[in-house]
Structure formats: C-alpha cells, structure tokens
Amino acid sequence: MSKILLVEDQQTAAAYLSKGLGEAGLLVDVARNGPDGLHLLLTESYELAILDVMLPGLDGWAILELARKAGNRTPVLFLTARDDIEDRVRGLELGADDYLVKPFAFSELLARVRVILRRHDAAAPPAGSEPTAFVLADLKLDLLRHRATRGADRIDLTPKEFALLSLLIRRAGEVLSRTVLADKVWDMNFDSDTNVVEVAVRRLRTKLDDPYPIKLLHTVRGAGYVLELRN
Incomplete structure (x- = not known):
C-alpha cells in the first residue's frame, strides 16, 4: 500500500x-x-x-x-x-x-x-533486467544510487534533470526531439507551448558541460538534442 x-x-x-x-x-x-x-x-x-x-x-x-x-x-x-x-x-x-x-x-x-x-x-527495474549504470567518456550515471559524476566531480541534479540525463544516456548517439523528451520525461502534463524542455536542457548543460573542456550534450538545430562524444 x-x-x-x-x-x-x-x-x-x-x-x-x-x-x-x-x-x-x-x-x-x-x-x-x-x-x-x-x-x-x-x-x-x-x-x-x-x-x-x-x-x-x-x-x-x-x-x-x-x-x-x-x-x-x-x-x-x-x-x-x-x-x-x-x-x-x-x-x-x-x-x-x-x-x-x-x-x-x-x-x-x-x-x-x-x-x-x-x-x-x-523507474526501478528488476535486478538484471537492464543496466543500472552508464558511462560516456568521463560521465558516469548510477541509476540505483541516483548519482551522476564527471571524473571525480559529483553533479548535483534535480529529479527532472536526472530523468532527462538518464534518457539521453540510455539513447546516447540518438537525436531526441523536444516532443520525445517532453513525453518521456514530463509525461506531457504541462502546456506544450512552454519552453520547459529548453530550460531544462540549458540547466543540465550548465552542470554537465560548462565546467569541462569536453562537451557531451549537443543541440541538433531543428531536430532536438543528442548526448555523444564528438571528435
């Protein structure tokens, strides 16, 4: 109960x-x-x-x-x-x-x-059903401990930022549209005319990328966003 x-x-x-x-x-x-x-x-x-x-x-x-x-x-x-x-x-x-x-x-x-x-x-998958940790370059995401790190630095994320990053890293290399992000992270329980997705991505990028020389979260103009390591 x-x-x-x-x-x-x-x-x-x-x-x-x-x-x-x-x-x-x-x-x-x-x-x-x-x-x-x-x-x-x-x-x-x-x-x-x-x-x-x-x-x-x-x-x-x-x-x-x-x-x-x-x-x-x-x-x-x-x-x-x-x-x-x-x-x-x-x-x-x-x-x-x-x-x-x-x-x-x-x-x-x-x-x-x-x-x-x-x-x-x-959101809490049964043991062994899927990975509970993801790594991309020096970024590590631990789903069980709800922890994100880059190198030795802990990244303090809100629940929505963590959910957004979880989706992006699960589908790393795939461009995800704003509509997909809104549906998967916010379940569309808000006015679709708002800029909540853009604001959340901007805040996530400030924590995830701005302090580091290697950028992982990229905007694909007219298509959406992608998490990937680029040469």
Whole structure:
C-alpha cells in the first residue's frame, strides 16, 4: 500500500482529499502548514507528496526546493489556484512531477496520483533486467544510487534533470526531439507551448558541460538534442 503526504492548509479540503485518497487504498499523512510538511517529508518515507503551493510558514515551492537540496527525491504533485504558465514552469524546474490547478475533480487528482506512482515504480527495474549504470567518456550515471559524476566531480541534479540525463544516456548517439523528451520525461502534463524542455536542457548543460573542456550534450538545430562524444 502506497504511503503519501498531503500538505494542505484548508481544513475542509484536507479532510475531503484525505478521505478520498484513503478510500482509494492509499495511506495518507496530512500536514496543515509548510514547516510541518517539510519535517514529515524529510523524516518519513513516502511514495508521493501532494503539496498546496500557498501554505503558511513555507510555500510549496520552498518545501520542494529545501527537500531537493537535502537529497530527498520523493515525487511531488502541486495543487494550486494559480494557473500562470510561469508558475507551472517554476514548479517543474524545481523537480515537481505534476501540477493540478484548483478547482479540480477528485477523479482527475486520483488518476494523476496513480500515473505518478506507476511511473516511479516502473523507474526501478528488476535486478538484471537492464543496466543500472552508464558511462560516456568521463560521465558516469548510477541509476540505483541516483548519482551522476564527471571524473571525480559529483553533479548535483534535480529529479527532472536526472530523468532527462538518464534518457539521453540510455539513447546516447540518438537525436531526441523536444516532443520525445517532453513525453518521456514530463509525461506531457504541462502546456506544450512552454519552453520547459529548453530550460531544462540549458540547466543540465550548465552542470554537465560548462565546467569541462569536453562537451557531451549537443543541440541538433531543428531536430532536438543528442548526448555523444564528438571528435
């Protein structure tokens, strides 16, 4: 049974969502403010955290940012009354998995929760089914330890950046379009008119390539991106 964290300051909404998720077979812990939510996220083990953006003490963005800096990789679904594209992009860049705008139908929330849980269950392949580590030049990616290094340097990546790099290195030498990246990494749960893919690639390149003389992540104009060692 999956255990999830719900951080929602509105009592009626928290009770309604907690009851519905519980009836769907999920174990739910509820926090009513940002600091309590962050404490639970960092001290307990969850398969998913559902965070309201506007919270007392710490907003949802701050919770996610602090959790990621602490090394916590729990999948996150944001709930918010704000539908600005900039807000959605901000949440995705911080490492959120999805973004649901209020008001919403509970059936849609439950469907998205199940998609995230299935996706992250599938992300951990059975032992021996496929490689769990990849090497390209001096870049090493360890899927089990969720670690990326170049030479002796540890590269600190957000969950989305790690997922993006994992896809690129699994298919090294193959040009992947923005559509493919959006589908495989973000599951298309965002407005396709946004530049979230370009922003994520740019941030990944800043960490992966900019400090090093050998460049691995390349843009193929009009086609997409490719991870490869070029002569």
